[in-house]
Amino acid sequence: MGLVVQKYGGSSVADAEGIKRVAKRIVEAKKNGNQVVVVVSAMGDTTDELIDLAEQVSPMPAGREFDMLLTAGERISMALLAMAIKNLGHEAQSFTGSQAGVITDSVHNKARIIDVTPGRIRTALDEGNIAIVAGFQGVSADKKDITTLGRGGSDTTAVALAAALDAEVCEIYTDVDGVFTADPRVVKKARKIDWISFEDMLELASSGSKVLLHRCVEYARRYNIPIHVRSSFSGLKGTWVSSEPIEQGDTKVEQAIISGVAHDTSEAKITVVGVPDKPGEAAAIFRTIADAAINIDMVVQNVSAAATGLTDISFTLPKTEGRKAIDALEKNRPGIGFDSLRYDDQIGKISLVGAGMKTNPGVTAAFFEALSDAGVNIELISTSEIRISVVTRADDVPEAVRAVHSAFGLDSDSDEAVIYGGTGR
Amino acid sequence: MGLVVQKYGGSSVADAEGIKRVAKRIVEAKKNGNQVVVVVSAMGDTTDELIDLAEQVSPMPAGREFDMLLTAGERISMALLAMAIKNLGHEAQSFTGSQAGVITDSVHNKARIIDVTPGRIRTALDEGNIAIVAGFQGVSADKKDITTLGRGGSDTTAVALAAALDAEVCEIYTDVDGVFTADPRVVKKARKIDWISFEDMLELASSGSKVLLHRCVEYARRYNIPIHVRSSFSGLKGTWVSSEPIEQGDTKVEQAIISGVAHDTSEAKITVVGVPDKPGEAAAIFRTIADAAINIDMVVQNVSAAATGLTDISFTLPKTEGRKAIDALEKNRPGIGFDSLRYDDQIGKISLVGAGMKTNPGVTAAFFEALSDAGVNIELISTSEIRISVVTRADDVPEAVRAVHSAFGLDSDSDEAVIYGGTGR
Incomplete structure (x- = not known):
C-alpha cells in the first residue's frame, strides 16, 4: 500500500465520541499498511461559536484577526484527534496549516493555496507517525500571516496535501454516503454514484451540488488525485472521483451518459430593461x-x-x-x-450533467420534454459541452428535478440509464 | 513616553464585555504616546474546558498534543482583543508565541523561555500597531513544536517580551489591586504594597504568595524590568516591583523593613524515621x-x-x-x-519576608513571640537572609498569619511599621 490522505469534516468530529470513532478508522488505515495523513475540520459548531464571539466584540472583524480566531477551531480538533490516536497505541502528531507547509496568497478569509511544502509531514510519516493536519488554513507567502481558505477549505487542504505528497487517494469523509445522482432530500430515488469523472463532478459542483466544492475538484483534476467521497459513519464504499473509471471488484465501472441532476436556489436574476x-x-x-x-x-x-x-x-x-x-x-x-x-430572487436552476451528452444526441430535447411534461416553464437556458441548465420559478424546482431524474432513467428502481436516439441535442 | 508591555489574565478577558473593557484600557495607553505590546491569557474557563475535552479522548494526553490544544485558548482571546481594539479605531495585530519569537526548550507543558526574537513585534509597532501576543506559549528551538510555559506562564511571556523589547515597564493586570502585606482573604487588615524589591518579591512568591510567580519575578530581576501589578477593573495604582524604590508623586517610597507575611498550605511533610x-x-x-x-x-x-x-x-x-x-x-x-x-499533609507554612531583617536585629525573636502569644506551636524552622519560615499545624495558619501581621505593624490601621531593637535576629 501507499500513502493515503483522509479528510474528516466537522460533523464527523463533533464531540469526544466522534473523535474516538474517527481515530479508530484512521488506525485501521494505518494497520492496512498505509502511511496516513489526516486533514480535520473544526469540531461541530466551533466555527459558528467563534464567529459569534467575534460579532460580540466587533461588527466588522478584520480579516487577519478573523482568520487567527477561526484557526483555533482546527487546532483544537487536530490536537484531540492526535491524542485519541495515541491512546489507541499508535504514534500521531498534529500540525497547523503553517507547519504542514500550506502556503497561500494574502486574501484573508478566502485565501488560495499557492504552494505546499510538506517537509515536516514527510518527516513525521517517515518516523512512523500518523500526521494530523489542520484543514481550512495556511500561512501567507509574503507576510507569514495565518490565512483561511473559505467555505469547504478543508477539502482543498486535503487534495493539495495529497498532490504534494503524491498520495494514492484522497478520502473525503463526510456525513453522506457519497455523491448522488440528485439531492436525496429532493429525490427519494436518487442513486449513489460509484464513479464520476472530474469533468462531470466540476459541472455538478458549479451547478449546486454541495458534496464537493468546485475548487477542491479543480485542484484534484489538475494534479490527477483520485478522490473517494464516503461516509465516516457507515463504512460503505462511496463515490470515486477521478480521471478514469476505477475497478470495483470484478467489474469496471462504466462512464454513465448522464451523471446527475443538480439544482440551485441560491441565485437571483437581475434584468436590465x-x-x-x-x-x-x-x-x-x-x-x-x-x-x-x-x-x-x-x-x-x-x-x-x-x-x-x-x-x-x-x-x-x-x-x-x-x-x-x-x-x-x-x-x-x-x-x-x-x-x-428588475430584481427577482424567486428563481431556481436545474442542471443536467453528463459527458455522455457530447455523443448522445437528443439529450437536450428529452430534457425539455421532461420539464414540459411536468408543466415547468423555462425562463433562461445555458449550456456547456456536458451540461444543460435552465432557470425556472423556485417553487417548480423540486418537481422539475424529480421529473428530469426519472426521465433519464436515474431513479434507483430504473433498470438502466436511458440511451437517446435522434439528431443533435 | 516609551514602550509598555501590558499583560491581562483570563479573568480580565473572561467574556466579550471584558475584552471590550480591556481594549479601551489598552487604547488609553496608546493615546498617552506609548508603543504598546499586550500579552493576553486564554478567556476565563477556556483552558479548563480544553483540558476537560482532552480527558474525554485520552486519560494521558501526550505533552506535544496537549500544548497544541491549550494554545488554542490564547489564539481566541488575542484575535478577539485585536478586533476589539480595531473597532475602537486603532490598529492592532495579534501574534502567536511562535510568531512573537518566544523560543523555548522542548519540555512540553512547562517549557522555559531560552530566547526572544521579537522582530515581527518590533515591525508591527513601528508600523503604528498595538501588538497583541499570546501568553503562556512558545515554540521549541530544536523541533519547532508548540510549547506551553506552565502555570503563570503568561506573566513570564510578558516580562520576557519586555526585556527583549527594552520596555520601560511591564504592567501585569489582574483581578486584585496589587501585592498585599498578606493574603487579604485571611488578613482583613492587609495593606497594598506600593513598592517591593525583586528580592523580597521572590521570597514572597516562593513562600506561597500567588500574585506573581517566582519564575516571572526572577526573569524581571535578571533583566531589570520594573513590574507594575495592578487591577484591570479598578484603574488604581498597584504595586511596583523593581530594583530601586520608585517615585510616587512627591515622595519617594522607602524600603519597608518587613514586606509581608506569606502562607502556604499546599505542602506536606515526610519524616524518615x-x-x-x-x-x-x-x-x-x-x-x-x-x-x-x-x-x-x-x-x-x-x-x-x-x-x-x-x-x-x-x-x-x-x-x-x-x-x-x-x-x-x-x-x-x-x-x-x-x-x-511518616506522612503528614495537615501542615502549613508561615513566612515573614523583608530585606530589613538583615539590618534590624530582633525580627526573629519578635516573630517567634508573636506566634507564641497566639498559641501556635512551631514544628520546623528555616531561614534565608531576608526570610523566616515556620511550619505549623494547617489549622493554626490563619490565626498565626494575623498575629504576625499585626505584631510587625503591617495592619492597615497601624501608624507605622515597627522598628526593632535588640541584638541579632
Whole structure:
C-alpha cells in the first residue's frame, strides 16, 4: 500500500465520541499498511461559536484577526484527534496549516493555496507517525500571516496535501454516503454514484451540488488525485472521483451518459430593461458588475425590438450579491443607459450533467420534454459541452428535478440509464 | 513616553464585555504616546474546558498534543482583543508565541523561555500597531513544536517580551489591586504594597504568595524590568516591583523593613524515621527524591539519640508529589536503611519576608513571640537572609498569619511599621 490522505469534516468530529470513532478508522488505515495523513475540520459548531464571539466584540472583524480566531477551531480538533490516536497505541502528531507547509496568497478569509511544502509531514510519516493536519488554513507567502481558505477549505487542504505528497487517494469523509445522482432530500430515488469523472463532478459542483466544492475538484483534476467521497459513519464504499473509471471488484465501472441532476436556489436574476441595442452596452453593464467584484452565472440578451432599438439583458448571480449589484448598476446608470432594473430572487436552476451528452444526441430535447411534461416553464437556458441548465420559478424546482431524474432513467428502481436516439441535442 | 508591555489574565478577558473593557484600557495607553505590546491569557474557563475535552479522548494526553490544544485558548482571546481594539479605531495585530519569537526548550507543558526574537513585534509597532501576543506559549528551538510555559506562564511571556523589547515597564493586570502585606482573604487588615524589591518579591512568591510567580519575578530581576501589578477593573495604582524604590508623586517610597507575611498550605511533610546517623544517609535519601524529579522545600534533621545512633530526617514537599516520594523511598529502603516513613499533609507554612531583617536585629525573636502569644506551636524552622519560615499545624495558619501581621505593624490601621531593637535576629 501507499500513502493515503483522509479528510474528516466537522460533523464527523463533533464531540469526544466522534473523535474516538474517527481515530479508530484512521488506525485501521494505518494497520492496512498505509502511511496516513489526516486533514480535520473544526469540531461541530466551533466555527459558528467563534464567529459569534467575534460579532460580540466587533461588527466588522478584520480579516487577519478573523482568520487567527477561526484557526483555533482546527487546532483544537487536530490536537484531540492526535491524542485519541495515541491512546489507541499508535504514534500521531498534529500540525497547523503553517507547519504542514500550506502556503497561500494574502486574501484573508478566502485565501488560495499557492504552494505546499510538506517537509515536516514527510518527516513525521517517515518516523512512523500518523500526521494530523489542520484543514481550512495556511500561512501567507509574503507576510507569514495565518490565512483561511473559505467555505469547504478543508477539502482543498486535503487534495493539495495529497498532490504534494503524491498520495494514492484522497478520502473525503463526510456525513453522506457519497455523491448522488440528485439531492436525496429532493429525490427519494436518487442513486449513489460509484464513479464520476472530474469533468462531470466540476459541472455538478458549479451547478449546486454541495458534496464537493468546485475548487477542491479543480485542484484534484489538475494534479490527477483520485478522490473517494464516503461516509465516516457507515463504512460503505462511496463515490470515486477521478480521471478514469476505477475497478470495483470484478467489474469496471462504466462512464454513465448522464451523471446527475443538480439544482440551485441560491441565485437571483437581475434584468436590465431598455438597453440601447448597440455595441458596448453589454460590456458596460458587465464591467460595472465586475468592478464590484461580483461573479455572475448565466447571461441572456433578448432579441431587440426593432421599433425601439432597445433590448433587455438578464443575468443571474448569488442572492447575497443582489443588493451590491443593484447599487452598482444604479450608480452607473448615466454611463450605461437603461430604463429600469428588475430584481427577482424567486428563481431556481436545474442542471443536467453528463459527458455522455457530447455523443448522445437528443439529450437536450428529452430534457425539455421532461420539464414540459411536468408543466415547468423555462425562463433562461445555458449550456456547456456536458451540461444543460435552465432557470425556472423556485417553487417548480423540486418537481422539475424529480421529473428530469426519472426521465433519464436515474431513479434507483430504473433498470438502466436511458440511451437517446435522434439528431443533435 | 516609551514602550509598555501590558499583560491581562483570563479573568480580565473572561467574556466579550471584558475584552471590550480591556481594549479601551489598552487604547488609553496608546493615546498617552506609548508603543504598546499586550500579552493576553486564554478567556476565563477556556483552558479548563480544553483540558476537560482532552480527558474525554485520552486519560494521558501526550505533552506535544496537549500544548497544541491549550494554545488554542490564547489564539481566541488575542484575535478577539485585536478586533476589539480595531473597532475602537486603532490598529492592532495579534501574534502567536511562535510568531512573537518566544523560543523555548522542548519540555512540553512547562517549557522555559531560552530566547526572544521579537522582530515581527518590533515591525508591527513601528508600523503604528498595538501588538497583541499570546501568553503562556512558545515554540521549541530544536523541533519547532508548540510549547506551553506552565502555570503563570503568561506573566513570564510578558516580562520576557519586555526585556527583549527594552520596555520601560511591564504592567501585569489582574483581578486584585496589587501585592498585599498578606493574603487579604485571611488578613482583613492587609495593606497594598506600593513598592517591593525583586528580592523580597521572590521570597514572597516562593513562600506561597500567588500574585506573581517566582519564575516571572526572577526573569524581571535578571533583566531589570520594573513590574507594575495592578487591577484591570479598578484603574488604581498597584504595586511596583523593581530594583530601586520608585517615585510616587512627591515622595519617594522607602524600603519597608518587613514586606509581608506569606502562607502556604499546599505542602506536606515526610519524616524518615530511624535513619543511621552516619555520613551519606541524608545524601541517599535526597538523591532518591531528586531522581524522582521531586522538588523539596524545607529540610530538618533531628539531633541524634546517642543511645541508638539513629536520627529522624523531615522534609516538606508539594502535597501533589507526596505519593510519588513515598513510593520512591519505600522502593529504595534497602539501600537507604530506615525504620519507617511518616506522612503528614495537615501542615502549613508561615513566612515573614523583608530585606530589613538583615539590618534590624530582633525580627526573629519578635516573630517567634508573636506566634507564641497566639498559641501556635512551631514544628520546623528555616531561614534565608531576608526570610523566616515556620511550619505549623494547617489549622493554626490563619490565626498565626494575623498575629504576625499585626505584631510587625503591617495592619492597615497601624501608624507605622515597627522598628526593632535588640541584638541579632
